[in-house]
Amino acid sequence: MVKIAVVVGSTRPGRRSKQVADWVLERAAAKGGAEYELLDVADYKLPLLDEPMPPSMGNYQHEHTKTWARAVAEFDGYIFVTAEYNHSVPGALKNALDFLYAEWNNKAAGFVSYGSAGGVRAVENLRLISGELQMADVRAQVALPFATEFEGFTTFTPSATAEENLDVLIEQIVAWSTALETIRH
Incomplete structure (x- = not known):
């Protein structure tokens, strides 16, 4: 599984x-x-990218990078939950992605985003980033606008449409993660 x-x-x-x-x-x-x-970027307290070699070389020097790499490598696919900050992804998420390379390769990626416009522009950026990291992004996406999915902009209350969209995303991420298994091994 x-x-x-x-x-x-x-x-x-x-x-x-x-x-x-x-x-x-x-x-x-x-x-x-x-x-x-759950894989919470906050739990890893990564500094701004501080590895002396490019991640594609796989020659990690720092223990925080090695710990992050072990955690990411365990998975066959990812559902990224992202806010949209200034038409893009949060800096912490971009930094966490940039720390590694091979650990992301040949795995599926799906996106659940939120923000004033549902976070769709952050996902546009994430699709480009995931392609460079050799992840296969699924088509389904869940976009959660503050106006309809959050009470008072703070309390998340998913709509029936959001739940339906998430179900499709989950089906696609499982299918693609499974299909990519042969490439990973």
């Missing part, structure tokens, strides 16, 4: 991404088809 990480992509105090990620994790676990686990 494939293992999928639900990646919490914001480290900001008062972040909404943990609420959203908990919802994704709960719904995915109920749906089944894979093992699911």
Whole structure:
């Protein structure tokens, strides 16, 4: 059975991404088809990229990078939960992605985003980044606008449409993670 990480992509105090990620994790676990686990970027306290060699060389020098690499390598696919900051991804998520290379390769990526416009511009950026990291991004996406999915911009309350969209995303991420297994091994 494939293992999928639900990646919490914001480290900001008062972040909404943990609420959203908990919802994704709960719904995915109920749906089944894979093992699911939360992977919170905040737990790794990564500094700004400080490796002297490019990640594509796989020659990690720092223990924080090695720890992050071991955590990321465990998974066959990822559902990234991201906010949209200034039409892009949170800096902490971009930094966490940039630290590694081979650990992301030949794995599936799906995106759940939130923001004033549902976070769609952050996902546009993530699709480009994931392609460079040799991840296969699935078509389904969950976009959560503050106006309709958050009470008072703080409390996450998913709509029926968001739940339906998440179900499709989960099905696609499991299918692609499974299909890419032959390439990974």
